[in-house]
Amino acid sequence: MPSNQRRGYAYKSSRTPYSRPPRAPRASKPKHGQYIDPVRFIKIANPVKAEDYTPKHKFADFNVDTRLMNSIKFKGYETPTPIQDQTIELGLEGKDVIGIANTGTGKTAAFLVPILHRLMTDRSAKALIVAPTRELAQQIEMERRTLSKGAGAYGALLIGGSSYGPQLADLRRNPNIVVGTPGRIKDHIEQRSLDLGRFNIVVLDEVDRMLDMGFVNDVKTLLSKLAPQRQSFYFSATMDNRVSGLIAGFSPDAVTVSVRQGDTSDNVHQDVVPYTDKANKLEALHTLLIDPVVTKTIVFESTQRGVERLERDLRGRGFDVAAMHGGKTQGARKRALDAFKKGDVTIMIATDVAARGIDVADISHVVNYGMPQTYEDYTHRIGRAGRAGKIGYALTFVEQG
Numbered sequence: 001m002p003s004n005q006r007r008g009y010a011y012k013s014s015r016t017p018y019s020r021p022p023r024a025p026r027a028s029k030p031k032h033g034q035y036i037d038p039v040r041f042i043k044i045a046n047p048v049k050a051e052d053y054t055p056k057h058k059f060a061d062f063n064v065d066t067r068l069m070n071s072i073k074f075k076g077y078e079t080p081t082p083i084q085d086q087t088i089e090l091g092l093e094g095k096d097v098i099g100i101a102n103t104g105t106g107k108t109a110a111f112l113v114p115i116l117h118r119l120m121t122d123r124s125a126k127a128l129i130v131a132p133t134r135e136l137a138q139q140i141e142m143e144r145r146t147l148s149k150g151a152g153a154y155g156a157l158l159i160g161g162s163s164y165g166p167q168l169a170d171l172r173r174n175p176n177i178v179v180g181t182p183g184r185i186k187d188h189i190e191q192r193s194l195d196l197g198r199f200n201i202v203v204l205d206e207v208d209r210m211l212d213m214g215f216v217n218d219v220k221t222l223l224s225k226l227a228p229q230r231q232s233f234y235f236s237a238t239m240d241n242r243v244s245g246l247i248a249g250f251s252p253d254a255v256t257v258s259v260r261q262g263d264t265s266d267n268v269h270q271d272v273v274p275y276t277d278k279a280n281k282l283e284a285l286h287t288l289l290i291d292p293v294v295t296k297t298i299v300f301e302s303t304q305r306g307v308e309r310l311e312r313d314l315r316g317r318g319f320d321v322a323a324m325h326g327g328k329t330q331g332a333r334k335r336a337l338d339a340f341k342k343g344d345v346t347i348m349i350a351t352d353v354a355a356r357g358i359d360v361a362d363i364s365h366v367v368n369y370g371m372p373q374t375y376e377d378y379t380h381r382i383g384r385a386g387r388a389g390k391i392g393y394a395l396t397f398v399e400q401g
């Protein structure tokens with residue numbers, strides 16, 4: 001019997017999890033955070049079949065600036081994704097839009113297309129795009145650059161962990177589009193290097209994550225400094241009272257577009273990996289990582305020190321790994337993420353904060369080596385696998401108490 005079956009966890013695609021009733025290990029309580037019953041870490045994937053969506057538009061139907069249309073073609077986008085299909089026209093009409101959509105659904109172009117069209121055709125327009133994490137802000141800026149090629153748009157990327165010099169130089173060029181994270185944008189306002197008074201378009205991306213991360217006051221401050229007459233876009237994976245409360249205060253007439261089709265976690269087989277002590281835990285991880293079905297993995301640890309320790313341990317065992325946590329420089333985080341994205345490294349060790357908003361295709365396995373603090377963190381972690389309709393696996397290490 002292969003060793004993984006003996007251990008009783010179900011990451012092998014050849015074996016259906018739940019082929020026998022799962023016997024959840026008893027877990028000792030985590031030192032910090034919420035107690036989560038390990039039974040909640042076991043679930044067979046139940047992929048939602050993307051309903052056959054017939055888009056109303058082709059990109060060619062949108063009446064946008066020729067330079068923008070050329071960039072869209074250059075990107076290879078022909079058919080709009082559902083969120084793009086339903087949002088771009090509203091955006092072009094100048095409406096405030098709330099998009100309920102997960103990452104990976106094409107939401108970046110859903111707001112960038114109407115915004116860039118406006119920037120290309122109206123010299124007085126200025127846009128601010130706020131994202132919860134540095135990585136997401138960088139991804140948006142990259143998409144912004146390719147879509148506005150040849151249009152003479154100046155951009156600035158204002159994120160923490162990067163030096164101020166180049167950001168100040170970009171701001172002096174009077175950019176018409178600024179992308180950034182709430183903390184650094186606020187710093188620039190306080191230092192008077194950024195005046196939002198003439199910014200008349202705003203995007204809040206991943207509003208729910210922004211609120212989870214405690215940015216509510218920063219976000220309200222930013223919004224209050226923008227031009228009072230403005231167009232707003234809000235994107236969020238979930239719409240709860242906090243999110244709708246924030247939005248209602250600023251954009252009571254916003255039109256809501258929802259394209260959520262079940263949870264990403266419905267595409268993820270979830271199971272536990274029992275362990276009894278530290279040595280045995282590392283051994284189980286080693287066994288898992290050498291399994292050929294584990295093609296691209298993100299391994300979560302709870303703390304920065306935990307990430308560093310595991311990075312050392314796995315390197316010591318001959319694994320090529322990348323690592324990300326909030327204490328690493330922005331340059332180091334970017335290099336690690338790029339290597340992981342390109343597939344130069346197939347194992348990424350990260351804390352929750354560093355992993356938020358990461359859009360990396362084809363992650364086969366999410367491994368919760370360190371317990372998540374809350375069930376919500378858990379769902380967010382496992383959403384890194386099983387994207388774009390693919391089945392993913394989430395394995396949570398649970399101490400047998």
Ligand code: AMP
Pocket residue numbers: 076077078079080081084102103104105106107108109359
């Ligand atoms: P996003 O949700 O904006 O992060 O986009 C997810 C991925 O889908 C990115 O790699 C985009 O380049 C890609 N994408 C977005 N819109 C389209 C489209 N209409 N056709 C093909 N790919 C797209």
